[in-house]
Amino acid sequence: MTAEVVRVSVPPMSGSHDVRAIKVVLHRELLRFVNxxxxxxxxxxxxxxxxxxxxxxxxxxxxxxxxxxxxxTFMYPGMISMTVIMTAMFSAGSIVWDREFGFLREMLVAPVGRGSIVVGKCLGGAVVATAQGVIILAMAGLVGVPYEPGLIVTLLGEMFLAAFTITAFGVLLAARMRNMQSFFGVMQMAIMPMMFLSGAMFPLANLPSWLHVLTTVNPLTYAVDPMRQAVFGHLDVPDQVGAILNPGVTWFGWQLPVIMELGLVAVVGAGLLGVAVTQFSRTE
Incomplete structure (x- = not known):
């Protein structure tokens, strides 16, 4: 008498499954944040x-x-950026927790593309970080920033773009990390210098040449400056004060338009997402 062989069928990968995986990972990030x-x-x-x-x-x-x-008022956009960036990095770091507790392995064996897991993670981190930034956004009136609908919508969009890019960077770091201590150490080493060199806490005008170079090669500078441009665009300040506090980012004397700064952030975010997907695909 021969034993029956039980066949186990695994559904093939498809685009609909990937979309559902993105939604599930995004929903999980939101639940984790709310709780x-x-x-x-x-x-x-x-x-x-x-x-x-x-x-x-x-x-x-x-x-x-x-x-x-x-x-x-000058520091306000920088503090929005700090809130969004730190929250996004912590959201990305939850991948390390999932690896330590075995949940990551369960996700990896699911019949979905690993890229969809990364995209869902980045979208979830971006939404969570933007929601956290809304709390700082609600304090605008306390520092002399008006509650104008156009400004609020602009800042929300810029916050989400910055959060998505930073989450992709965090996922890239977390893809190979085995414990949270290593992740937080690398995160602090990477994020804190970038945060200080972004102009979040000091004006970019009249800097020494070496410091100006460091700020212009820092990707976070192009996430912070559009927020400051948006805030100062809705303030009535003397021209000489605006030139000190809101000079913009310049390359060889040419000031970059805001749309180009946002484009650079988007390109960096897409590049980091692509590398993160590649790294995640190699994770065992």
Whole structure:
């Protein structure tokens, strides 16, 4: 008597399955964010301290140089960027948690393209980081930024683009990481210098040549500057003050238009996403 062979059929990969996988991963990221209130609060502490404590302290030093403008108004776009970037990186880092607890292996054996998992992760991280940034966006009136619908919509779009790019970068880092300690160490080493060199906390005007070069090769500069351009475009400030606080990004004396800066961020994000998909495909 021979034993019966039970056949197990695995559905073939298809575009509809990939789309569903993207939705599932995105939904999981949203649930994780909503249910983790401690994370929501902790991600807000640092930018709020920088904005209202450090911004107020520095404002007393430069009050005579920028008359009529609160220095916290200048720092506000940078603090939005900081909130979005840190939240996006932590969202990407959850891949390492999934690997440690075995959930990542379950996703990898599913009959879907691994690229769809990465795309869902990046979209989920971008949505979560943008939602976190909305909380800082709601504080605009406290630092003299008007609640104008056009400005709010512009900042939301720029926040999402920056968050998607940073999440793709984080997924790229996390693809080969085996524990959270290594990920956080590499994350701090990569993100903090980029954050400080982005112009989030100091103006880009009249910098030493070596520092100007570092800011122009820093991808985060092109994510922070459009937000600042949008904010200052809705403020009434003297021209000389605007030239100090909002000079824009220049290449060899030519100021880049905002649309080109956003295009650079999008190109970098697409490139990082492609490399992350490649790295993720090699993950065992």
């Amino acid at each position: 983790d209130r401690t994370r929501m609060v902790s991600m807000l502490i640092q930018p709020v301290l920088w904005l209202f404590v450090m911004g107020t302290g520095l404002g007393t030093l430069v009050r005579g140089v920028i008359p009529g403008v609160d220095y916290r």
